Amino acid sequence: MSDDTIEVVILAAGLGTRMKSSKIKILHRAGGRALIDYVLDLAAAVSNRPPIVVIGHQREAVQQHCGARARYAIQDEQLGTGHALLQAAPLIEETARDVPVLVLSGDVPLTRRETLERLFAMHRDGANAATLVSMIPDDPGRYGRVVRDGSGRVVRIVELKDSSEAEKAIREVNGGIYLFQSRDLFRILRSLSTDNAQGEYYLTDVIAALVRDGRRVEALVVIDPAEAFGVNSRAELAAAEKELMRRHVTQLMDDGVTFRDPDSVLVETTVRIGADTIVYPFAVLEGETTIGRDCEIGPAVHLRNVRIADRGTIRTGTVAEETSIGEDASVGPHAHLRPGTILGARVKIGNFVETKKAIFGDDTKASHLSYIGDAEIGARVNIGAGTITCNYDGVRKHKTILEEDVFIGSDSQLIAPVRVGKGAYVGAGSTITKDVPAGALSLSRMPQKTIEGWADRRRNEK
Ligand code: UD1
Ligand code: CA
Numbered sequence: 001m002s003d004d005t006i007e008v009v010i011l012a013a014g015l016g017t018r019m020k021s022s023k024i025k026i027l028h029r030a031g032g033r034a035l036i037d038y039v040l041d042l043a044a045a046v047s048n049r050p051p052i053v054v055i056g057h058q059r060e061a062v063q064q065h066c067g068a069r070a071r072y073a074i075q076d077e078q079l080g081t082g083h084a085l086l087q088a089a090p091l092i093e094e095t096a097r098d099v100p101v102l103v104l105s106g107d108v109p110l111t112r113r114e115t116l117e118r119l120f121a122m123h124r125d126g127a128n129a130a131t132l133v134s135m136i137p138d139d140p141g142r143y144g145r146v147v148r149d150g151s152g153r154v155v156r157i158v159e160l161k162d163s164s165e166a167e168k169a170i171r172e173v174n175g176g177i178y179l180f181q182s183r184d185l186f187r188i189l190r191s192l193s194t195d196n197a198q199g200e201y202y203l204t205d206v207i208a209a210l211v212r213d214g215r216r217v218e219a220l221v222v223i224d225p226a227e228a229f230g231v232n233s234r235a236e237l238a239a240a241e242k243e244l245m246r247r248h249v250t251q252l253m254d255d256g257v258t259f260r261d262p263d264s265v266l267v268e269t270t271v272r273i274g275a276d277t278i279v280y281p282f283a284v285l286e287g288e289t290t291i292g293r294d295c296e297i298g299p300a301v302h303l304r305n306v307r308i309a310d311r312g313t314i315r316t317g318t319v320a321e322e323t324s325i326g327e328d329a330s331v332g333p334h335a336h337l338r339p340g341t342i343l344g345a346r347v348k349i350g351n352f353v354e355t356k357k358a359i360f361g362d363d364t365k366a367s368h369l370s371y372i373g374d375a376e377i378g379a380r381v382n383i384g385a386g387t388i389t390c391n392y393d394g395v396r397k398h399k400t401i402l403e404e405d406v407f408i409g410s411d412s413q414l415i416a417p418v419r420v421g422k423g424a425y426v427g428a429g430s431t432i433t434k435d436v437p438a439g440a441l442s443l444s445r446m447p448q449k450t451i452e453g454w455a456d457r458r459r460n461e462k
Contacts, residue, residue, distance in 0.1 A: 005099050006120075007182065008043040009088045011203075012036060012106030013056025013075040018233045024058040026106035027065055028237055031244035032268025032286060035231060036062070038109035038244070040069050045113045046102065046120070052088045053106070080200030086189040092182050101185055103178040103203070109240055110226045111177060119220050123179045129215035130185075130207060132157075133175035137225040142232075143173035144204050146219055154217045156208035161197035172221065174204060175228025184210065244269055274310065298332065306337075309345070326362070344379065358389075361404060373397075374416065378404030384428060386411040403438065 016025025026036040036053070043051035055062045056075040063072055073087040085103060092101060100123065102116070115133065123131040132154075134146045144157045145167050157174045158167050188209045192201045210217055222228065231240050248269045249262050256275030259265060264281040267273075271285045274293035282300040285291075289303045292310035297303075299316045308314065308325045315332030322339035325331065331349045340357035343349065347360045350367035358372045361379035366372055368385035374397050375389050381402050389400040390413050398416035402408065406420045409428030420426060420436040427443030436442040 005097070006047040006102055007049060007088075007092045007099055008047050008051035008102045008104060009073075009085055009092075010036070010039050010043060010051050010053045010070070010104045010106050011081055011084045012062060013054050013059075013084050013087075014078055015057040016107065016232065019237070020234070024062065025231065027058070027061060028231075030109060030231070030237055030241035031248065032270040034065060035109045035237075035240070036066065036106040039104050039106055039111075040066060042111055042113060042116065043102075043104065044069070046116050051104075052091050054084045054087050056084075080194070080198070081203035082189050082192045082201035082205060085203050086186065086201075089186045089189070093186065098181050098183040101180045101182050103176075103180070105176050105230060107231045108176055108228055109231065110229050110243055112227060115220070115222055115227050116177075119177070119179055122218055122220050126216055126218055128179075128218050129181060129210045129213075130217045131179045132207070132217075132219050133177040133222055133228050134172050134219040135175050135222050135225045135228050136171050137173065140168075140171050140173045143175075143230075145170040146172040146174055148172075153211075154207065154219050155211050157204035159196065159198070159202060159204065172219070175222065176230060177228055178203075180206065184213075184215065280316075292327070301332070338373075372400075375400040375402065377402045378406065378422070380404055381406045381408070383408045384410035384412065388413045390415045409443075 012026050019025050019028065027034045040051065050069060050071050052073050053066055053070040054073050054075050056078055059074060071091060073091060075084045075087045092099065119131055119133060142160050144159045145163055146154060147156050147158055147167060147170065149155050185206060188206045192205055194201055196202060207217055226243050229240060231237050245267055249259060249265065249267050252273050253259060253262065257273045258278045261281040265279055266284045268286045270287060271289045273291045276293055277291055277295040279297045280299040283297050284302045286303065287305040289306045291297065291308045292312065294310055295308055295312045297314050301314050302319045304321045306320045306323045309327035311328045312325050313330040317334040318332035320337035323337040323341040325343045326345040326347060328345055329343050329347045331337065332351065334351050335349045336354040338356035341355040342359045344360055344362035344364065346363045348365040348367055353366050353370045356373040358375040360377050361381065363379055364377055364381040366383035370383055370387045372389050374391040376399065381404065387408050391397050391400065400414045400416045401419040403420065403422040405423040407425045409426055409430065411429045412426050413431045415431065415433045418432055418435060421438030423439050424436045425441040426432055426436065427441060427445065429445040430443045432442060432444060
């Protein structure tokens with residue numbers, strides 16, 4: 001369903017004081033994105049018109065974050081949800097038509113598109129003046145209660161702070177997602193009072209006003225209370241994040257990814273993984289990470305903004321960030337790939353190797369215990385155990401260049417800036433301070449000295 005007459009309004013002006021944060025609640029992240037991003041996606045799925053986001057607190061930050069995905073209405077003072085929604089009236093009334101207005105909240109990220117489609121259908125079929133989403137959670141908590149009459153018709157919503165003991169016991173609560181018709185909605189919003197426990201203009205009072213006018217109001221009761229789960233605290237942020245990532249992992253499994261233990265991974269909703277890849281427990285996969293097909297992501301691997309081509313193997317305990325890994329490459333266990341690392345096809349990075357701003361050509365290997373930073377390395381280079389690029393002179397960083405087919409013996413230091421030419425060898429234990437020409441052997445270690453019988457003589461001295 002995508003209907004260009006539907007106007008979507010997202011309420012997002014409140015700070016969210018229970019978050020105890022200097023940052024506005026809707027910009028807090030869950031599953032790799034800000035809470036409001038999920039709501040913007042939902043709006044885009046049901047209407048061709050960009051949603052109207054009602055902004056107040058930290059409006060510049062919200063506007064900068066949402067950019068051209070939204071239009072904006074400003075609520076200077078947070079006088080309540082009814083007042084917030086009214087700020088969208090000028091933008092909607094421009095058309096002078098009576099249009100459906102879908103109201104969402106920036107802090108309710110788990111609603112499914114199918115639920116909104118059911119809401120639209122119920123609204124249309126009943127020719128309703130208003131249709132809202134309600135739910136029956138185990139604990140009705142602080143949600144507004146949905147009051148129905150003897151024949152089960154919705155008559156009003158009462159906020160917890162304004163409710164009687166009997167009303168507090170009602171388990172059906174207001175999910176904060178509504179569909180109205182613009183003409184009646186804005187007329188009633190303009191007549192609301194603040195005569196309630198919180199001294200606010202309650203959007204929820206529109207329901208009782210419509211019913212008083214003899215108009216038809218219905219509630220769509222959703223089975224899964226997650227659908228209208230509102231984030232108000234850090235604990236609720238964690239719960240929302242868990243559900244967002246659970247859904248994402250389930251989708252990935254549907255698409256052919258194996259998780260050895262889907263409950264023990266952290267996979268942000270922005271992460272893409274190809275079919276037949278296997279992910280082991282305690283993997284933490286974040287940001288714009290893209291993993292190809294037939295890869296293996298080992299236990300306790302932490303990836304952030306990493307691209308892995310097909311058939312990559314990332315072994316236990318590897319940490320990688322802002323890195324690109326070529327096909328059939330193998331990394332770890334316990335490797336540390338820092339930003340700017342680019343590995344070609346079939347590269348092997350072994351245990352306890354750290355890289356940074358380093359490009360590795362195809363089939364190059366650094367299998368053990370090395371630091372490779374600010375380096376450009378050609379194809380088929382072999383970097384022996386314990387090789388260190390000494391890229392920092394205490395003031396500036398310098399570059400190491402290893403041309404193709406170079407062999408670096410174990411325990412060598414490459415003092416940058418330095419270049420080792422094509423096919424050259426560096427003997428083990430060397431400290432290389434000058435460029436090595438192509439095809440040469442260069443070594444810089446002390447000649448070995450051997451004193452025959454020395455040990456026996458020393459023992460006899462006693
Ligand atoms: C609201 C409903 C409650 C419902 C719950 C569902 C009212 C009066 N109550 O309560 O019945 O069960 O949502 O989650 O509507 N906002 C503004 N400007 C304001 C006040 C709020 O933009 O002046 C925004 C907030 O930033 C938030 C949304 O409106 O995104 C909801 O406001 P909030 O204060 O969280 O309402 P609840 O107390 O949760
Ligand atoms: Ca809320």
